Amino acid sequence: MSEAAVRGKSQWKSVWIRFRKSTISLMGLSMLAALLLISGSAGIWIDYESQAIQHNMKQRLQHPSAEHFFGTDQFGRDVFARVVFGARISLLVGILTITLSLAIGSVIGSIAGYYGGRVGNLLMRMMDVLLSIPAILMAISIVAALGNGMFNLIIALTVSGVPRFAYIVRSIVLTIKNQEFVEAAKAYGSSNSRIILRHVLPNAIGPIVVQATTNMANSILLISSLSFVGLGMPSSTPEWGSMLSDAKQYMRHNPYLILFPGMAIVTAVMALNLIGDGLRDALDPKLRN
Amino acid sequence: MTGELLDIRGLHVVYRTLESDVYAINGLDLSVSEGETLGLVGETGAGKTTTALSILKLLPDRVGFITKGEITLDGVELTKVSEADMQMIRGNTVSMIFQDPMSSLNPVIPVGKQVEEVLTLHRRELSKREIDEQVDSIFGMVGLPPSRKHEYPHQFSGGMKQRIVIAIALSCQPKLLLADEPTTALDVTIQAQVLDMMRDLKEKLRTSMILITHDLGVVAELCDRVAIMYAGEIIEMGSIDDLYGTGDKHPYTEGLFGSLPSLTGDERRLHPIDGLMPDPTSLPQGCKFYERCPKRTGHCEAEAPALNVSGTHSVRCRLFAG
Numbered sequence: 309m310s311e312a313a314v315r316g317k318s319q320w321k322s323v324w325i326r327f328r329k330s331t332i333s334l335m336g337l338s339m340l341a342a343l344l345l346i347s348g349s350a351g352i353w354i355d356y357e358s359q360a361i362q363h364n365m366k367q368r369l370q371h372p373s374a375e376h377f378f379g380t381d382q383f384g385r386d387v388f389a390r391v392v393f394g395a396r397i398s399l400l401v402g403i404l405t406i407t408l409s410l411a412i413g414s415v416i417g418s419i420a421g422y423y424g425g426r427v428g429n430l431l432m433r434m435m436d437v438l439l440s441i442p443a444i445l446m447a448i449s450i451v452a453a454l455g456n457g458m459f460n461l462i463i464a465l466t467v468s469g470v471p472r473f474a475y476i477v478r479s480i481v482l483t484i485k486n487q488e489f490v491e492a493a494k495a496y497g498s499s500n501s502r503i504i505l506r507h508v509l510p511n512a513i514g515p516i517v518v519q520a521t522t523n524m525a526n527s528i529l530l531i532s533s534l535s536f537v538g539l540g541m542p543s544s545t546p547e548w549g550s551m552l553s554d555a556k557q558y559m560r561h562n563p564y565l566i567l568f569p570g571m572a573i574v575t576a577v578m579a580l581n582l583i584g585d586g587l588r589d590a591l592d593p594k595l596r597n
Numbered sequence: 598m599t600g601e602l603l604d605i606r607g608l609h610v611v612y613r614t615l616e617s618d619v620y621a622i623n624g625l626d627l628s629v630s631e632g633e634t635l636g637l638v639g640e641t642g643a644g645k646t647t648t649a650l651s652i653l654k655l656l657p658d659r660v661g662f663i664t665k666g667e668i669t670l671d672g673v674e675l676t677k678v679s680e681a682d683m684q685m686i687r688g689n690t691v692s693m694i695f696q697d698p699m700s701s702l703n704p705v706i707p708v709g710k711q712v713e714e715v716l717t718l719h720r721r722e723l724s725k726r727e728i729d730e731q732v733d734s735i736f737g738m739v740g741l742p743p744s745r746k747h748e749y750p751h752q753f754s755g756g757m758k759q760r761i762v763i764a765i766a767l768s769c770q771p772k773l774l775l776a777d778e779p780t781t782a783l784d785v786t787i788q789a790q791v792l793d794m795m796r797d798l799k800e801k802l803r804t805s806m807i808l809i810t811h812d813l814g815v816v817a818e819l820c821d822r823v824a825i826m827y828a829g830e831i832i833e834m835g836s837i838d839d840l841y842g843t844g845d846k847h848p849y850t851e852g853l854f855g856s857l858p859s860l861t862g863d864e865r866r867l868h869p870i871d872g873l874m875p876d877p878t879s880l881p882q883g884c885k886f887y888e889r890c891p892k893r894t895g896h897c898e899a900e901a902p903a904l905n906v907s908g909t910h911s912v913r914c915r916l917f918a919g
Contacts, residue, residue, distance in 0.1 A: 425659070488700040494655055495695075496688030496715045496765060506714070510705045 326590040333586020339579035347395035359389035360546045369562050378568040381551070382558055387565065390546035391572050397547050398576060401458060402527045405465040406520050412466070413473025414516070418504050420474065421481030432478065435471035443468040447530055451539045461540055465527050476519050480512035514591035521584035525577045532573050548573050601669075602805050603629040603652070603773055608666035610647055610656065610829075617878040621647045623829040625666070626904075629773065634799065634806045636816035638853070639826035642874055645809045648826075649775040652807075653693060654683050671772055689719040692771040696778045698758035702750040708761050709746025712736070715768045731768070739764045740794060756787035760794070767798060774799070774806045780815065792819060813857060817841055822909075825850050828874055828885040835910035847912050848892050884915070892916060 327333055354360070364384030372379040378387035416435065420428035438446070450464035484490065485508060493503050534540035535549030543550050548569040555565035610622035622644045629635050637645050650656050651663055654675060668675040671690055678686065695701040703711060709732055716728045723731065733743040739760040750758060759779065766774060779795070780788040796819055799806055808819060816823055817837060824834040825847065833840070833847040840850065852870035872889040875881055884890070884897040897915055905917040 488695050488697055489703045491655065492693070492695050492701040492762070492765070493703070493714075494687070495653055495693040496769075497684045497686070497718050498714070499684055506706070507703050511703070513705075 323587075323590045327586050330586045330589065333582050333589075336579045336582025336586065339575055340583060343395050343576060343579065344399065347392055347399060350389075350392045350396065354386075354389045354392060356389075356393060359386045360393050361385070361544060369558065371562070372564055379562065379564045381554065381565055385546075387551075387568055390551060391548070391568050393546040394548045394551065394569065395572060395576070397458070397541060397545065398528045398531055398573075401462055401465070401531050402524045404462050405469055405527045406524045408462065408466045409469030409523070410473050410516065410520055413470045414477045414509065416470065417474040417477025418481055418509065421478035422485055422500065422504055422508065428478075432474070435474045438467065438471040439475075441468075443526070444530060444533060447534055448537070448539055451534060456539065456542055458541060461531065461534065464534075465530055468530075469523055469527065472523060473516070473519065476515055477509075477512060480515060481508050484508050484511050514587075518584050518588045518591065521580050521587060525580035525584070528573065528576050528580070601628040602631045602633075602671055603627070603807075604667075604669040605648075605652075606667045606669075608648075608651060608668065609664045610644070610651055610661060611664050612657070612661050614660065619877045620880055621661075621829055621877060622651070623880065625830060627824060627831065627834075629805050629807060631772070631805055632803050633822065634808060634820045636820035636823040637807055637809045637826060638811060638813065638816060638823060640811060640874060642877070643826040644829040645826055646777055647829075649693060649777055649807065649809060652691060652773075652775060653687055654678075654680075655687075685719070688715050688766075688771070689769050690771055691773045691775065692766040692769070693775040694759075694762055694766045694777065694779045697782045698755060698762045699782065701762055702758055704750055707747050707749055708753070709736075709743075712746070712761070712765050712768055715765055719769045735764045735768050738767075738798065755783055756791060759783060759787075759791055763791070763795065763798070767802065767804070770802050770804070772805060774804050775809070776806060777809045778811075779808075780812075781810075788815075795819070813853065825853070828877065828880065830885065830913065832886065832913040833911070839908075839910040844910075845917070847886075847914050848890050848916075849886050852889075852891075 350356075362385070364380075367376075367380050367384040368382055370376055370380040370384075376386050376388060378391060381387055381390070416431050420431040446468045447461075447464040450467060451460055454460040454463065481504075490503055490507055493507050498506070531540055531547070532549030532552070535547045536553045538550070538553065540549055541547040543554070551569040552566055555562070555569070559566045605625055605627040608622055608625040608627075609620075612619040612621055625644070625648060627635075627648070637648065639645050647656070647661070650661070652668055652670065652675070654663075656662065663676055666676070670686070673686070673690075675683070675686070702708065712732050712735055713728055716723065716731055720728070720731075732746060736743040736746060741757060741760055741764070745753075750761070753761065759782075763779070776795070780791055783791060792815060795806075798804070808816065810816060820837060822834065822836055823840050824831045825840075826832070827849055833850050840846065846854075849870070855868050856870060858864065858867055870889055875885055875888065881887060881898070882901070883899050884893070884902050887893055887897045890897065894915065902913050902915045903918070904911050904913050907917075
């Protein structure tokens with residue numbers, strides 16, 4: 309173990325030291341940081357209404373130039389502006405979905421794993437039902453039932469994300485709850501909820517973080533897929549999937565229309581997967597040295 | 598007996614598994630008075646740890662049950678206490694030290710926080726600063742520098758971890774301490790250190806203790822009284838002099854002492870007790886030691902022997918009757 313890991317006060321410090329060793333994971337992290345930075349600050353230097361929303365037929369289907377980095381689409385909207393604002397939607401919906409499914413999934417998984425018995429069985433069989441339906445089909449049917457829009461999209465993605473987290477949390481809780489320090493915590497008078505919150509979940513944080521990053525990559529793909537088939541965001545909203553869908557008819561003469569949103573999706577998904585891979589290695593105690 | 602800190606009467610504990618019922622404790626009587634240290638000795642599976650877990654009411658959920666008997670601790674009948682009240686008793690009136698210090702500390706919480714947790718649970722009236730001071734003084738008490746309280750368990754050696762575990766157990770100055778083989782996982786030199794420390798602390802805090810062990814040497818060093826357990830009951834109990842002296846003992850106790858290698862004699866082999874403990878799923882009707890006893894008689898198989906008391910010494914064996 310490196311010296312900092314021995315002296316350091318926090319485990320996260322030593323995790324960061326191991327994470328830093330992998331160039332490719334650092335690349336993923338900087339890609340994600342760039343995406344967050346550009347999309348976060350976009351409102352300051354790009355005018356959303358005039359660039360990304362308003363139709364401007366005089367300037368339609370222009371190739372990339374100094375004025376329009378990524379060219380313009382069939383309505384004369386700036387593709388660069390739309391890609392940048394699209395990142396906002398994908399990342400925002402992705403982060404909200406992960407937070408929600410992580411919270412709900414952890415509660416369900418902890419209860420099912422810690423208490424077990426009939427209640428735990430019932431909860432996990434419900435999760436089984438959710439898992440047995442492919443995520444995309446589940447999301448399509450929920451959006452079809454509730455209608456388009458960001459809020460419903462988040463609900464749809466959360467429902468398909470919850471069982472994955474519930475399963476992970478449950479399996480970790482099962483291995484940790486029989487360890488002696490949990491018994492010891494009971495022996496000095498901790499209540500069950502306190503044991504779950506203070507002793508069990510903190511030990512589960514590594515695998516949960518890894519699952520969260522890869523799940524977020526999946527969510528971003530799902531958002532784009534749903535929008536591509538017209539079930540995600542309303543079509544005027546700049547969103548990578550619906551941009552791809554709109555560009556289908558023009559791709560022969562204006563390939564950049566499909567290239568840039570496509571690359572944005574690939575970048576976001578790859579960044580998250582690389583980070584997830586790096587975290588998996590950095591958090592695995594067996595690979596520590 | 599009144600005035601005892603802990604009084605267990607006729608305790609029966611059963612583990613109900615899918616295949617069969619395991620009779621772990623069968624009519625156990627035990628008492629510990631204030632400031633006293635009782636050694637609980639027996640081979641693996643005799644029910645020593647089960648006894649400790651029964652006192653804490655921490656028998657495995659839906660598996661372990663107290664079917665009969667009473668456990669009175671400091672005037673409270675524990676078998677009738679609700680789980681919520683039990684949480685207030687655990688760590689406060691009675692505390693436990695577990696066998697393996699490596700696994701009884703939470704690896705992701707700094708050790709100081711783990712000591713602090715017990716205090717925040719049971720000493721609600723203390724302010725943040727007072728708790729901090731307590732933690733420091735407890736660390737000093739077990740011989741650890743308080744400056745290391747921000748470190749994680751993996752940064753300590755085995756002996757130091759056991760000191761932390763003891764610090765946690767003693768932080769609320771419990772009246773009774775259950776020590777389940779506190780030194781088995783440590784190497785011999787550290788064992789001596791930890792035992793010395795436990796003896797000092799016990800005297801300083803006037804804590805009663807039940808020391809569970811199979812090390813007869815540790816018992817002689819630390820305990821006032823000894824109870825020998827076999828197949829879920831106490832077959833012999835007495836003062837250190839009663840058991841370590843030259844007087845007559847239960848054949849099983851003789852066997853236990855006989856199995857220790859002698860440092861002075863010229864012996865080439867160890868002398869184990871032949872055979873195994875009876876299967877706890879189907880216990881014999883008569884004396885539980887019958888199968889292995891070198892002094893058995895015809896009566897022993899059919900009829901369970903009563904406890905024969907003389908002074909401080911009591912033996913569950915027909916040889917001692919009348």
